[in-house]
Amino acid sequence: MLVKPKTGLLNKFYFFEITTGLWITMKNFFFGKKVTIQYPEEKRNYSKRFRGLHYIKTVNGVENCTACMLCPTVCPAECIHIEAGERPDKEKYPVIFDIDILRCCYCGFCEEACPKDAIKLSTIYEMAEHHREKGVYTKASLLVQRGEK
Ligand code: SF4
Numbered sequence: 001m002l003v004k005p006k007t008g009l010l011n012k013f014y015f016f017e018i019t020t021g022l023w024i025t026m027k028n029f030f031f032g033k034k035v036t037i038q039y040p041e042e043k044r045n046y047s048k049r050f051r052g053l054h055y056i057k058t059v060n061g062v063e064n065c066t067a068c069m070l071c072p073t074v075c076p077a078e079c080i081h082i083e084a085g086e087r088p089d090k091e092k093y094p095v096i097f098d099i100d101i102l103r104c105c106y107c108g109f110c111e112e113a114c115p116k117d118a119i120k121l122s123t124i125y126e127m128a129e130h131h132r133e134k135g136v137y138t139k140a141s142l143l144v145q146r147g148e149k
């Protein structure tokens, strides 16, 4: 059924529509639920499942990674670069472990594939930098423990 448009003089000037719109805006402005935050002073608490900046877990101060190369193999963005070395007392370890977080799509495949539970994605989302080179996180910066989920 066709709805006949209102053709009265007041409707032609959209008086009621504008007033209703303003009323809704004012109602939300003064009495509505706050939906914005004062970032960066206020931080948003995302879900624990949020996938953010990576880190490599350590055990007794040593990286738990055995440079098995599974994570660079499954990484769809090919942004993990590992070069393995050997210690006399231990299995292999990563001499170089770089992640280009500008290419990473935060899929979490590396975390899922790791047999040693060594590579983790934290809930940290503040990774903005002024230079692209700083988007490559080296082993030293990945060894900063960023907390269990
Ligand atoms: S989260 Fe995904 S894209 Fe990022 S490093 Fe891990 S596997 Fe690669």
Ligand code: SF4
Binding pocket: 064, 065, 066, 067, 068, 069, 070, 071, 072, 082, 110, 113, 114, 115, 116, 117, 118, 119
């Ligand atoms: S999958 Fe785990 S153990 Fe293997 S290279 Fe990656 S971080 Fe290291």
